[in-house]
Amino acid sequence: MFFTPTYIYSIYFDALVGFYNDSITFANYFNLIKTIIMIQITLPDGSIREFEGSVTVMDVAKDISEGFARNVISAKFNGTTVETTTLLTTNGNLVLFTWKDDEGKQAFWHSTSHIMAQVVKELYPDSKLTIGPSIDRGFYYDVDFGEKSISDKDFVTIEKRMIEVARGKHEYKMRAMTKQDALTYYKSINNEYKVELIENLEDGTITFCDHDTFTDLCRGGHIPNTGIVKAVKILSVAGAYWRGDENKKQLTRLYGISFPKQKELKEYLELLEEAKKRDHRKLGKELQLFTFSSKVGQGLPLWLPKGAALRERLETFLKKAQKKAGYEMVMTPHIGQKELYVTSGHYEKYGADSFQPISTPKEGEEFLLKPMNCPHHCEVYNNMPPFSYKDLPKRFAEFGTVYRYEQSGELHGLTRVRGFTQDDAHIFCTPDQLDTEFKNVIDLVLYVFGSLGFEDFTAQVSLRDPENPDKYIGEDENWIKAEQAILSAVQDKGLDYVVETGEAAFYGPKLDFMVKDALGRKWQLGTIQVDYNLPERFDLSYKGSDNQLHRPVMIHRAPFGSMERFIAVLLEHTGGNFPLWLMPEQAIILSISEKYEKYAQKVLSSLENHEIRALVDYRSETMGKKIREAEMKKIPYMLIIGEQEAKNGTVSVRKHGGEDLGSISIEDFAKLINTEVKSTLKEFIV
Ligand SMILES: [Zn+2]
Numbered sequence: 001m002f003f004t005p006t007y008i009y010s011i012y013f014d015a016l017v018g019f020y021n022d023s024i025t026f027a028n029y030f031n032l033i034k035t036i037i038m039i040q041i042t043l044p045d046g047s048i049r050e051f052e053g054s055v056t057v058m059d060v061a062k063d064i065s066e067g068f069a070r071n072v073i074s075a076k077f078n079g080t081t082v083e084t085t086t087l088l089t090t091n092g093n094l095v096l097f098t099w100k101d102d103e104g105k106q107a108f109w110h111s112t113s114h115i116m117a118q119v120v121k122e123l124y125p126d127s128k129l130t131i132g133p134s135i136d137r138g139f140y141y142d143v144d145f146g147e148k149s150i151s152d153k154d155f156v157t158i159e160k161r162m163i164e165v166a167r168g169k170h171e172y173k174m175r176a177m178t179k180q181d182a183l184t185y186y187k188s189i190n191n192e193y194k195v196e197l198i199e200n201l202e203d204g205t206i207t208f209c210d211h212d213t214f215t216d217l218c219r220g221g222h223i224p225n226t227g228i229v230k231a232v233k234i235l236s237v238a239g240a241y242w243r244g245d246e247n248k249k250q251l252t253r254l255y256g257i258s259f260p261k262q263k264e265l266k267e268y269l270e271l272l273e274e275a276k277k278r279d280h281r282k283l284g285k286e287l288q289l290f291t292f293s294s295k296v297g298q299g300l301p302l303w304l305p306k307g308a309a310l311r312e313r314l315e316t317f318l319k320k321a322q323k324k325a326g327y328e329m330v331m332t333p334h335i336g337q338k339e340l341y342v343t344s345g346h347y348e349k350y351g352a353d354s355f356q357p358i359s360t361p362k363e364g365e366e367f368l369l370k371p372m373n374c375p376h377h378c379e380v381y382n383n384m385p386p387f388s389y390k391d392l393p394k395r396f397a398e399f400g401t402v403y404r405y406e407q408s409g410e411l412h413g414l415t416r417v418r419g420f421t422q423d424d425a426h427i428f429c430t431p432d433q434l435d436t437e438f439k440n441v442i443d444l445v446l447y448v449f450g451s452l453g454f455e456d457f458t459a460q461v462s463l464r465d466p467e468n469p470d471k472y473i474g475e476d477e478n479w480i481k482a483e484q485a486i487l488s489a490v491q492d493k494g495l496d497y498v499v500e501t502g503e504a505a506f507y508g509p510k511l512d513f514m515v516k517d518a519l520g521r522k523w524q525l526g527t528i529q530v531d532y533n534l535p536e537r538f539d540l541s542y543k544g545s546d547n548q549l550h551r552p553v554m555i556h557r558a559p560f561g562s563m564e565r566f567i568a569v570l571l572e573h574t575g576g577n578f579p580l581w582l583m584p585e586q587a588i589i590l591s592i593s594e595k596y597e598k599y600a601q602k603v604l605s606s607l608e609n610h611e612i613r614a615l616v617d618y619r620s621e622t623m624g625k626k627i628r629e630a631e632m633k634k635i636p637y638m639l640i641i642g643e644q645e646a647k648n649g650t651v652s653v654r655k656h657g658g659e660d661l662g663s664i665s666i667e668d669f670a671k672l673i674n675t676e677v678k679s680t681l682k683e684f685i686v
């Protein structure tokens, strides 16, 4: 329970009266106060620790263990970020974070942004500070440098001074300030940005953070002291509009990152280098997979022949497995009447932020570019002869291209686009079939990931918030069934999963797959979602064994997510070295001289007969140059042919990366390729 101040006061008063009445002794009086205001701090494992009156966050950590406390850098109390110095005076739930936790990193990086701001102010006294949050990886600070400008040449000076400041082990101290005082302070130093920020804050909620000689308007969430920051790097500088508004002043955004160990910074910088090499936009261009044209429009990828062929291979692969799993392909148009999305509810929810309706010139009809395939698939269901329970489940699949408006500044390669193709399917089943259907979909997703070399992934189960049942549509009983179906499915399949309570969509619980790529970065790919809403809105039904009409349950699922995003992630994960079955070219024939052109031709047609994708480099270039170029194109196998090979009917095999497999017959090479393909691309077994 919570002790409210009045409650404490009244107990205190009773105790005091008791003391004066001499009915209890002085010592007893203090004992009474003590026992009455013990506070209980509940830790994430459910254990409860009691403290007298009040306790700082750090002292709770020390109470757990001194060793653990040394690593604690930030905390949350009752869901709110607090400082490690915060005095806790009520019962509540405390979560302590170290550098290993995301929340710890956020506090670490945000705290470093204060150090950077201090140094910027020292080196550029006329600059004006605005905001400096932590981000996914690191932090930034937006600064108005006035007449001055800053470039990467200045980074080292800033970094050096930051480390000097950090070594001072200055504590971060929060301090409350009245709105008037805060405004007076920033007006006196001519910082109109902070003045604007403060004007939008409520008096009584304004706090500053001090460390060393520096102070800054801040809500809080810091590490204990600057000394924990051992390594910093200013990563880049960019322009950013004040408050993200292009009509406002352009500021300079300094991006940085920091670590508790020099070694971690070094590793991070190496990772960044590797990530740059693997950037899917760069690889996509080098491997001639896709491009963008400003004439066609931003965020609308154009697939080049090799990219289109790659996509087709992925689609064929999934179609084949889906067919085995009982899916039926459907095809629906790229636009739909506005009314369709009014029925589905998408118009009300997203209409204002989407591509606006297209209207017909004469009849005044309104159409929308399709933002999702589900409404169309509901109408497919509705317009087929009525289904009975014996016909279900119906599984409609489509590689459906959808269009969603994204602000131009948000677009990024293939991962944030305005037009993309989902490997979509909707399963319509009875509530009793949900369990099996869900498990089958997981099998399919695991098959897809396995065939493409994604081994490191976690599943995220999103359930509804039991405190707010009104937020969700659908019957309680069905929700319980669906949530249990998902949980039992992930347990059954032995998946590494986390449960996020309250993260379900309003229309149903879901399961998302997060994959870690070769560089340890997390991506959200496949998704499986249960939906009670659309069957309702589209009035879908089937005849049950009782001869009555019932509502089917709908499952949305997309193992890839979207073709665009999936290929982007696959490119960055593999660095362009796709599994052999997917490679645009599996082998290249390199002839030592033009004399062996005829034999090269023979090797090529023989490989084609074995359904191996190969090409010949006939150019009269040096072998060294031909090999280098084949390496650049990431072609897995190079087949070098000269006099010996032509005479013996063999090829000399060199693998991408340099491994020499020696001279083997064409037949053996074909076997080698097919064995390797089969080792990753197994048959999907239902
Ligand atoms: Zn701060």
Ligand SMILES: [Zn+2]
Residues within 6 Å of the ligand: 372, 373, 374, 426, 556, 557
């Ligand atoms: Zn859907």
